[in-house]
Amino acid sequence: MVVIKLAFLTLVLAGFFGLFVFGPFYTHVELQLGVLFIVGMGSVWRTSGRETWRLIKFCLPFILTLLGFGILFHATHFLGREDWLQDSLIKVLIFPSSLIFLKLLLTFVTYLDILRLPIATARRVDLITFKAALSKGGRIMERFKWYLDTYQELTGQRTRGWVLRKYACLIIALYLYLYEEIENSRLVMENRMYILSQRTDRAP
Amino acid sequence: MRNLKIAFLALTTVVVLTTLFIRVPLPSRGYFNFGDVAVIFSGLVLGALGGRHGFVWGAAAGGVGSALADIIGGFGLFAPITLVAKGAEGALAAWASGRVKVMHWILLLLGGSAMVAVYFLAETMMPNIGLQGAVAELIPNLIQAGGGIAGGRLAYAAFARIVDREQLEGV
Numbered sequence: 001m002v003v004i005k006l007a008f009l010t011l012v013l014a015g016f017f018g019l020f021v022f023g024p025f026y027t028h029v030e031l032q033l034g035v036l037f038i039v040g041m042g043s044v045w046r047t048s049g050r051e052t053w054r055l056i057k058f059c060l061p062f063i064l065t066l067l068g069f070g071i072l073f074h075a076t077h078f079l080g081r082e083d084w085l086q087d088s089l090i091k092v093l094i095f096p097s098s099l100i101f102l103k104l105l106l107t108f109v110t111y112l113d114i115l116r117l118p119i120a121t122a123r124r125v126d127l128i129t130f131k132a133a134l135s136k137g138g139r140i141m142e143r144f145k146w147y148l149d150t151y152q153e154l155t156g157q158r159t160r161g162w163v164l165r166k167y168a169c170l171i172i173a174l175y176l177y178l179y180e181e182i183e184n185s186r187l188v189m190e191n192r193m194y195i196l197s198q199r200t201d202r203a204p
Numbered sequence: 205m206r207n208l209k210i211a212f213l214a215l216t217t218v219v220v221l222t223t224l225f226i227r228v229p230l231p232s233r234g235y236f237n238f239g240d241v242a243v244i245f246s247g248l249v250l251g252a253l254g255g256r257h258g259f260v261w262g263a264a265a266g267g268v269g270s271a272l273a274d275i276i277g278g279f280g281l282f283a284p285i286t287l288v289a290k291g292a293e294g295a296l297a298a299w300a301s302g303r304v305k306v307m308h309w310i311l312l313l314l315g316g317s318a319m320v321a322v323y324f325l326a327e328t329m330m331p332n333i334g335l336q337g338a339v340a341e342l343i344p345n346l347i348q349a350g351g352g353i354a355g356g357r358l359a360y361a362a363f364a365r366i367v368d369r370e371q372l373e374g375v
Contacts, residue, residue, distance in 0.1 A: 021332050065340035066333070073336055087334060094332040102280040126213065133217040141221055164351075167226055167238050168359035171218060171245055175363075178214035186210070 002116040009105050016101055021094060032090060036097040043100045046107050055103065059096050067092055121193075129185050133178050144173050208253050212261050215246035219269025219290075224277050239270055240319070240348050243290050244312065244356020247297025249363070258298040266294020281332075289322035293349075297356065312357065316349030 017023075025031050043052040070088025078084065111131060115124060148166050223239030246269070247262035254261045270290035271283040296315030300308045323345050327338035 066337040069336035099281050137217050137221050164355050171359045172363050
């Protein structure tokens with residue numbers, strides 16, 4: 001079932017890219033505008049207006065510089081091409097819509113779907129420990145950052161070099177913490193699996 | 205091998221978390237992402253741990269971690285390019301791990317350059333980004349690569365000072 005679901009999502013993704021990004025509708029500006037609107041609405045429905053706006057806001061500096069270079073290339077007839085402006089306008093529409101569309105599709109894939117894939121037990125253990133490390137690491141990182149910020153307040157240093165050193169310390173602390181966490185959780189899991197296998201062997 | 209696998213999982217997690225959550229604002233572009241610092245650091249640590257195959261682990265930690273961060277952060281569109289670009293950066297950092305002085309720095313710089321080159325070439329070929337988008341991304345990516353090398357090297361030097369080589373194999 002999971003395999004069918006993932007295959008379907010891949011097909012939808014390939015269809016989208018095949019038609020609007022690499023395919024026949026690439027140059028249709030009005031259609032691209034409509035696609036952006038529909039995809040945006042889909043994202044608002046599936047996630048939230050705030051999340052969709054966050055994505056658009058994040059792309060905005062890139063889109064503006066892309067447009068800026070498009071105008072510059074157009075003015076200088078770069079590489080002898082005359083369509084830089086038209087091409088840049090299409091990209092300004094197509095870039096956010098493809099980004100939001102992929103994000104939208106990924107919301108349909110859950111962690112359980114990945115675990116239900118026909119994979120070996122060892123890989124499944126890796127995935128479980130990785131997921132646990134990710135959530136624990138996210139929480140502990142905030143705490144480490146807070147400790148380091150407190151130190152920054154004490155020393156009163158706010159230079160770029162200090163920022164680099166601060167985050168270098170954070171990376172080391174995070175690595176040492178996660179290493180121990182993963183090692184411990186793997187030991188617990190392996191022990192549980194061993195006991196379960198022993199019980200199964202003893203069962204009549 | 206067991207330690208190497210645990211180190212790989214821990215470092216991949218570090219790459220994901222730092223890429224997603226540590227961003228320092230920059231005047232040229234929205235922010236400087238600390239993911240590259242973690243990619244270089246991971247490469248150097250896994251290179252020291254993994255011996256001859258260290259570069260494979262370095263590539264996997266850098267590539268998979270950064271690509272996952274792209275997917276989780278909503279930029280799945282870049283995930284395949286990131287996998288290759290950051291994978292190359294991690295692999296070359298791991299390769300630099302056993303080398304000293306000039307060769308060490310050459311390999312680190314090659315890793316940063318490979319990352320910038322892969323992004324540039326891939327983005328040029330993408331119809332939704334193109335040459336104008338790839339050029340726009342060139343300077344931010346160069347800053348990203350330079351900062352990554354400086355920060356990653358700094359983190360590894362501090363790490364190697366507190367954990368010597370024998371201990372490194374047990375951490």
